[in-house]
Amino acid sequence: MQTKLEHSQQDSSESFAREDWASAYQNVEKELTEEILQVEEGSLPEELCGTLYRNGPGQMERGGEWIHHPFDGDGMISSINFRNGVATLTNRFVRTEAWGEEVSADKFLYRGVFGTQKPGGFFANAFDLRLKNIANTNVILLGDQLLALWEAAGPYALDPKTLKTKGLSTLGGVLKENEAFSAHPKIDPGHHYNQKRLVTFGVKTGPKSKIRLMEFANESEQSFHLIDDRIDNFDGFAFLHDFAITPNWAIFLQNSISINPIPFLFGLKSAAQCLSSIPNGQSRFLFIPRDSGLFKGQTPRIFNAPSGFVFHHLNAWEDESKVAIESIYYDDFPSIGPGEDFREINFDLLPEGRLKRCEVDLASGRIRTSLLSKQCCEFAMVNPNFLGKKARFAWMATSECEEGNGPLQSIKKLDLIDGSSSKWSAAPRGFVGEPIMLSKTDSNNEDEGWIMVMVWNGARKATDLVILKSINLNLQAIINLPLAIPHGLHGCWVNS
Ligand code: CO
Numbered sequence: 001m002q003t004k005l006e007h008s009q010q011d012s013s014e015s016f017a018r019e020d021w022a023s024a025y026q027n028v029e030k031e032l033t034e035e036i037l038q039v040e041e042g043s044l045p046e047e048l049c050g051t052l053y054r055n056g057p058g059q060m061e062r063g064g065e066w067i068h069h070p071f072d073g074d075g076m077i078s079s080i081n082f083r084n085g086v087a088t089l090t091n092r093f094v095r096t097e098a099w100g101e102e103v104s105a106d107k108f109l110y111r112g113v114f115g116t117q118k119p120g121g122f123f124a125n126a127f128d129l130r131l132k133n134i135a136n137t138n139v140i141l142l143g144d145q146l147l148a149l150w151e152a153a154g155p156y157a158l159d160p161k162t163l164k165t166k167g168l169s170t171l172g173g174v175l176k177e178n179e180a181f182s183a184h185p186k187i188d189p190g191h192h193y194n195q196k197r198l199v200t201f202g203v204k205t206g207p208k209s210k211i212r213l214m215e216f217a218n219e220s221e222q223s224f225h226l227i228d229d230r231i232d233n234f235d236g237f238a239f240l241h242d243f244a245i246t247p248n249w250a251i252f253l254q255n256s257i258s259i260n261p262i263p264f265l266f267g268l269k270s271a272a273q274c275l276s277s278i279p280n281g282q283s284r285f286l287f288i289p290r291d292s293g294l295f296k297g298q299t300p301r302i303f304n305a306p307s308g309f310v311f312h313h314l315n316a317w318e319d320e321s322k323v324a325i326e327s328i329y330y331d332d333f334p335s336i337g338p339g340e341d342f343r344e345i346n347f348d349l350l351p352e353g354r355l356k357r358c359e360v361d362l363a364s365g366r367i368r369t370s371l372l373s374k375q376c377c378e379f380a381m382v383n384p385n386f387l388g389k390k391a392r393f394a395w396m397a398t399s400e401c402e403e404g405n406g407p408l409q410s411i412k413k414l415d416l417i418d419g420s421s422s423k424w425s426a427a428p429r430g431f432v433g434e435p436i437m438l439s440k441t442d443s444n445n446e447d448e449g450w451i452m453v454m455v456w457n458g459a460r461k462a463t464d465l466v467i468l469k470s471i472n473l474n475l476q477a478i479i480n481l482p483l484a485i486p487h488g489l490h491g492c493w494v495n496s
Pocket residue numbers: 184241242311312490
């Protein structure tokens with residue numbers, strides 16, 4: 001049994017062996033259908049009834065050429081269904097148009113946003129500005145459509161059970177063909193209008209940026225409709241990966257970065273490699289009033305934000321005259337340059353993400369920033385019933401080290417009020433992905449439920465699903481999946 005994640009050769013100063021971490025980067029070789037899973041350790045809670053969906057890059061190499069950055073890998077969806085104490089696994093690549101063309105050609109035909117080049121050097125890459133929708137960032141359920149999301153283009157719809165790709169979706173005519181649709185929708189638990197909503201956005205950027213904010217509600221199990229829709233224009237380039245919501249606001253952090261497209265046009269760099277921080281630039285919060293809130297129809301409000309680069313937010317909430325936004329800040333935009341190999345990155349040279357809270361006084365515009373945790377973290381979430389409300393607890397993936405940067409190897413539960421924390425560690429041979437918190441339906445305790453997390457098991461060279469008790473991070477179950485899935489991105493839990 002390999003679940004005990006035994007020690008391997010490693011630097012004395014490090015909690016991991018680079019080879020274990022890098023071994024996750026391989027092509028997903030199999031597509032399984034309702035494969036029955038064996039619990040290796042612990043047991044499955046009887047009341048778990050639903051499906052965990054995960055998305056992430058599944059194609060790392062084609063025709064002998066490697067992608068330059070894992071974010072350029074084609075999306076592969078895994079679903080793990082739980083029913084009557086039995087878990088089954090199904091996984092499929094998203095059959096995007098480009099995926100089909102590249103499978104046939106057995107080589108990359110498109111450049112990647114994060115640096116992947118087509119074979120053939122300068123002349124093959126210069127002035128090829130086509131985007132390849134790789135549908136690899138997140139997966140959500142809207143009505144009866146399972147959507148594989150990639151923020152620069154439209155969503156791909158899949159069958160929620162079989163994961164068969166249906167095709168690019170316009171969500172029933174809501175989106176123009178291939179209109180940008182964020183990979184970070186928020187499910188508003190709907191405490192203030194007794195109905196859940198899916199709130200999301202699309203952004204079109206350039207010297208000016210346009211944000212389209214959309215809110216959907218389910219009409220039935222099968223169908224959904226667009227309830228609210230507004231468009232706002234802002235000055236400046238905007239790289240907006242994530243956002244946060246409160247009952248009254250949709251909140252964006254416009255990082256202070258600029259883009260120089262010339263090396264991209266000439267095929268020397270990818271679009272993302274042309275981004276750079278503006279020295280002494282000012283980041284801004286963009287507050288867009290939600291149509292469901294008190295400030296419906298009003299113009300957006302703009303506030304200065306702390307310096308640093310943000311991909312992901314934990315949560316946001318309102319308290320009398322102030323709004324708090326909790327986010328993971330990096331000192332600078334992390335990028336992998338044209339000559340570097342992502343499997344050999346030096347964690348010590350990359351900035352780490354740290355969780356901070358920024359409180360904005362709406363009347364005066366004054367902001368107050370506090371550090372919630374100095375430990376390197378990513379993929380943080382609160383109990384989904386507390387999204388947009390003041391939550392006491394957060395769960396996140398962290399490095400093993402207390403300070404500085406390192407690969408994500410632990411799950412941490414953080415008390416956002418008193419700062420106390422507990423952790424579960426997969427070190428030295430395990431590497432964690434995004435934790436998903438499932439709240440226990442019949443409990444009044446905010447922190448009661450489970451954490452589900454995919455763990456790359458460096459000893460087994462395959463993926464484990466680990467289930468923890470969210471209240472204390474004690475182990476509930478480990479399932480050794482019969483599949484090797486590279487370090488992934490985002491996903492969700494859907495109750496049956
Ligand atoms: Co993300």
